[in-house]
Amino acid sequence: MTKDRTVYHCRDCGAPALRWAGRCATCGEWNTLEQEVAPTAPSRGAGPAVPVSLASLGGDGEPPRSTGIDELDRVLGGGLVDSSVTLVAGEPGTGKSTLLLQLLAGVAASGGRSLLVSAEEAPEQIGRRAARLGLATDGLFVLGETDLGAIRSAMGALRPDVVVVDSIQTIFDPATGAAGSVPSVRACAAALAQDAKCPGGPAVVLVGHVTKDGSIAGPRVLEHLVDTVLSFEGDRHHALRILRAVKHRFGPVGELGMWEMTAGGLVEVPDATALLLADRRPGTPGSVVFAGLDGRQPLLTEVQALVVPAPGGPARRSASGYDQSRLAQLLAVLDRRAGVDLRQHDVYVSAVGGVRLTDPGSDLAVACALVSALTGRSATEDMVVMGEVGLGGELRHAPQTARRLAEAHRLGFRSALVPARSEGGGPTGLTAMGIATLAEAIDVALAAAPVRPPRLRVLGGSALGTG
Ligand code: TYD
Ligand code: MG
Numbered sequence: 042m043t044k045d046r047t048v049y050h051c052r053d054c055g056a057p058a059l060r061w062a063g064r065c066a067t068c069g070e071w072n073t074l075e076q077e078v079a080p081t082a083p084s085r086g087a088g089p090a091v092p093v094s095l096a097s098l099g100g101d102g103e104p105p106r107s108t109g110i111d112e113l114d115r116v117l118g119g120g121l122v123d124s125s126v127t128l129v130a131g132e133p134g135t136g137k138s139t140l141l142l143q144l145l146a147g148v149a150a151s152g153g154r155s156l157l158v159s160a161e162e163a164p165e166q167i168g169r170r171a172a173r174l175g176l177a178t179d180g181l182f183v184l185g186e187t188d189l190g191a192i193r194s195a196m197g198a199l200r201p202d203v204v205v206v207d208s209i210q211t212i213f214d215p216a217t218g219a220a221g222s223v224p225s226v227r228a229c230a231a232a233l234a235q236d237a238k239c240p241g242g243p244a245v246v247l248v249g250h251v252t253k254d255g256s257i258a259g260p261r262v263l264e265h266l267v268d269t270v271l272s273f274e275g276d277r278h279h280a281l282r283i284l285r286a287v288k289h290r291f292g293p294v295g296e297l298g299m300w301e302m303t304a305g306g307l308v309e310v311p312d313a314t315a316l317l318l319a320d321r322r323p324g325t326p327g328s329v330v331f332a333g334l335d336g337r338q339p340l341l342t343e344v345q346a347l348v349v350p351a352p353g354g355p356a357r358r359s360a361s362g363y364d365q366s367r368l369a370q371l372l373a374v375l376d377r378r379a380g381v382d383l384r385q386h387d388v389y390v391s392a393v394g395g396v397r398l399t400d401p402g403s404d405l406a407v408a409c410a411l412v413s414a415l416t417g418r419s420a421t422e423d424m425v426v427m428g429e430v431g432l433g434g435e436l437r438h439a440p441q442t443a444r445r446l447a448e449a450h451r452l453g454f455r456s457a458l459v460p461a462r463s464e465g466g467g468p469t470g471l472t473a474m475g476i477a478t479l480a481e482a483i484d485v486a487l488a489a490a491p492v493r494p495p496r497l498r499v500l501g502g503s504a505l506g507t508g
Contacts, residue, residue: 049074050223055262077224105291106202106244109147112299112309113140116271116284118292121148121203121244125291126234128209130249130260131273136282136302137248138162140273141205142171143306144246148203149180156201156243160187160211174306189214189229193236201243206233208248209263223262230263264288275302276395281316282307283396285336295336314341314452317394323422327414329486331406332425332445332457333398339441339448341425343393344403346410351387362392363407371408371430378434379480381412402439404430405458408479409486418487421456425449426486428460434479436460446471458482 049058052075056067064071105120114120121127131137138161145155159167164183171178184195189212196204206212209230213220217228230247237245247267249260264270268290275282284298300307301316310316318341321328327346334340344363351357360368368390375381390407392398398407405428413420420426427445428436438460439445446457446467457473467473476482 048077050077050262051075052223053259053261055223055259055264075223077227106148106153107151108144109150110140110143110309113144113284116286116296116298117269118289118296121246122268122291123202123244124237124239124242125244125269126230126237126267127244127246127269127271128249128260128263128267129246129271129273130251131275132251132277134277135273135275136300136307137273138207139170139174139302139306140282140284140300141207141246141248142167143174143176145181145203145205146171146176146178150177152180153202154180154182154199155203156182156184156196156199156205158184158186158192158195158204158206158212160185161207187212187220189232193232196236196243200241203246204233204243205246206248208250209233209260210250227262227266230266234266274397279395281310281313281394281396283313283335293337295338297336297338297340314339314448317342317396318452320393324419326417326419327410329406329410329413329420330425330449330454331392331398331403332427332449332454333400333403334439334441334445335400337441339445340396341448341452341454342396342398342403342406344398344406344410345391345393346407346414347389348383348411348414349387349389351385356384357387357389359388360390362396363390363398363403367401367404368407370432371404372411374430374432374434374479375408375411378478379408379412379483381415381483383411383415386415400439401429401437402427404428405436405479405482409483412483413487416487420486423453423455424457424486425454426458426482428458428476428482430479436476436478436482438462438464442473443467446473458486 049061051065051068052073053070054068056065058074061074065073103123105122107114107120129137145157148155164185167183182199186192209226210221212229213225214228217225233245236242251259270288271284272287273284280301282300282302286294299310299313301310321343329344331342331344333342358368372383405426408430409420409426427439431437442459442463449457450468450471455471457467458476459473461475461477
């Protein structure tokens with residue numbers, strides 16, 4: 042006999058809980074636990090299970106199918122694998138639908154049959170978008186449907202090679218409750234995954250919206266169900282879009298794909314760093330270049346800071362692209378270990394171009410940018426910095442120094458501040474200086490005297506403190 046057991050799942054991070062609580066014990070979000078009735082598996086009666094010999098299975102299946110988009114193929118390690126399930130997660134407006142429409146057109150152009158299940162946009166709307174983007178649409182089918190059963194039977198009839206479901210949160214199965222709830226999102230994804238895994242099944246790509254307020258079940262509840270999770274990032278107000286594989290059963294993670302969102306859709310960006318640094322005005326106080334690493338790819342990013350006196354009132358701390366609590370910690374370390382007191386100042390930090398600095402090695406760049414903004418001392422123009430800042434004010438090693446420095450050299454930088462313990466030097470023509478502490482790094486990175494009297498204006502304006 043099967044007995045139902047009630048469990049709860051966090052809508053946001055997917056963590057299970059045995060009883061309801063106001064706050065998810067795993068991710069700390071409030072009001073995200075949802076009830077789910079999980080049938081317990083029958084303990085016997087399914088017949089004896091027979092293990093297979095691994096040697097009999099062989100290692101080589103079909104090669105991955107190219108998506109027709111080089112950057113995407115690179116992230117996927119060649120393309121989409123038949124019968125696989127891929128989740129593309131990103132905030133609304135990043136361009137998921139655009140990218141996947143381009144993918145489906147690419148598959149169709151190379152003779153594959155592709156199906157777009159659009160639960161959010163009408164087929165006519167998609168037709169107009171495809172025409173506007175100049176995509177060839179032979180072999181590309183669109184289904185405007187939200188009902189899971191109807192979608193599965195259409196897939197069975199059309200037998201496509203690649204199916205995109207946009208989005209998994211808007212399709213529903215009447216048996217599992219409202220669209221967007223944890224049980225519904227999971228059940229729909231599991232059913233589609235089952236179809237993919239059938240012999241000759243399509244590669245299924247699910248679109249999952251990430252929402253900050255957690256009002257719909259986030260893609261994280263699906264991560265264990267799928268073979269590949271691609272995270273599509275980018276600020277809708279900026280052009281740069283970054284795609285990375287955060288889970289990949291068929292190849293390595295760590296490759297980045299980069300695009301620029303243009304009026305003609307997503308255009309591949311072969312040299313993202315050059316794009317990110319294009320608007321930089323060397324010598325501006327508050328601007329420092331961070332030699333970063335995203336996954337396995339070096340990525341140089343300009344970090345900007347602005348510091349304004351805030352007499353009396355509570356000081357503001359605003360970070361865009363850099364973790365807010367990390368900023369608070371860095372300000373405390375600057376105060377205690379380097380004698381830089383910003384308690385009476387509003388502080389703004391921004392990673393240029395909508396980039397998110399998740400590499401802890403970005404601490405030193407943020408710290409130098411803050412001190413540069415406060416003092417008006419600008420950073421050496423052709424210098425990059427890297428290093429994680431410890432609570433003791435020490436600089437901690439940032440991995441893969443040599444790759445970062447090679448990228449900096451390629452873009453014309455001639456010196457670098459690196460944590461003293463870094464292994465591997467810079468290429469010829471770039472001087473890497475090993476530094477032990479934050480205080481020392483600030484002294485070396487920033488010119489001794491203000492280049493010009495600091496004038497506090499919004500960075501990016503025409504009169505950038507140049508007077
Ligand atoms: P969209 O692919 O609909 O994003 P998502 O599916 O992730 O929500 O596109 C997002 C934004 O991209 C949209 O607001 C407008 C912009 N955009 C362009 O700038 N150029 C284009 O060619 C297209 C199709 C969209
Ligand atoms: Mg969309």
